[in-house]
Amino acid sequence: MRILAIETSTEYCSVALWQDGVLSERSEKVGQKHSEVLMAMVDDVLKAAGTTIRQVEGIAFGKGPGSFTGVRIACGVAQGLAFGVDVNVVGVCTLHALAEAAGRDKVIAALDARMGEIYLAAYQKEGGVWRTVIEPCLCKPDAASALAGAGWFGCGSGFAVSEVLQQRYAAQLDGMDAQAVPQAAAVARLAAVEFEQGNALDAALALPLYLRDKVALTTRERAA
Numbered sequence: 001m002r003i004l005a006i007e008t009s010t011e012y013c014s015v016a017l018w019q020d021g022v023l024s025e026r027s028e029k030v031g032q033k034h035s036e037v038l039m040a041m042v043d044d045v046l047k048a049a050g051t052t053i054r055q056v057e058g059i060a061f062g063k064g065p066g067s068f069t070g071v072r073i074a075c076g077v078a079q080g081l082a083f084g085v086d087v088n089v090v091g092v093c094t095l096h097a098l099a100e101a102a103g104r105d106k107v108i109a110a111l112d113a114r115m116g117e118i119y120l121a122a123y124q125k126e127g128g129v130w131r132t133v134i135e136p137c138l139c140k141p142d143a144a145s146a147l148a149g150a151g152w153f154g155c156g157s158g159f160a161v162s163e164v165l166q167q168r169y170a171a172q173l174d175g176m177d178a179q180a181v182p183q184a185a186a187v188a189r190l191a192a193v194e195f196e197q198g199n200a201l202d203a204a205l206a207l208p209l210y211l212r213d214k215v216a217l218t219t220r221e222r223a224a
Helices: 034-048 068-085 094-102 157-161 163-172 184-196 219-223
Strands: 002-007 012-019 022-029 058-064 089-093 106-114 117-126 129-139 152-155 173-177
Touching (some): 002 068, 002 184, 012 184, 022 034, 022 184, 034 068, 058 068, 058 184, 068 089, 089 184, 094 106, 094 129, 106 157, 117 157, 152 163, 157 163, 163 173
Parallel strands (some): 002 058, 152 173
Antiparallel strands (some): 012 022, 106 117
16 A cells, blocks of 8 residues: 655644555655745655656555644645545544554654643553553643653754653653654554554544643733
8 A cells, every 4th residue: 555644733744655565765854844845845756756646546645643743734735635625533642652652562652742731641652552651731840640660762953952851751761762753654554553443534623632732821821
């Protein structure tokens, strides 16, 4: 099966093509220029693989949480491409994609949500299958849910911006990659499982995962 995956929830823009387990990917740090470079990256990945969008059998996208604009771009482009070639879509949680790419079996994934908060989730792989230990949530670092046991691996920008979060899980962590960002290759791998299990959706039903309704502090809140 050919699955095209896109991920734009952070300052990175990445595109990957899954072809029956073989992955090709492009990733670039673009700041806020996702809308300017994404389609060119899609074309480049498809051309490099010797295929066309018409031969793609499914579209996957990083559905969030993350940058509001980035998440909307990924969802909108995925829908547009899927409508154009009449295929279904799979939205993959960006925190799950972080865990998938970490190469560990017990992962705490955290992204900087700004405004003194983080997006957080925890996953454990058992028998090759991921189990969600902490559901994706928005929280203050000092309110992050407790976890049982040791051997956890921390990844994502949430650990880079919050020493409180590092300290909260310090006794349970055996490693950390605070620079890790969600990437399309991991989105594609997770989406391949969903397509295989028949969990793909009609493009019209694709939705972002925001976790937050409020995008900025008021003047009074900033002063406080």
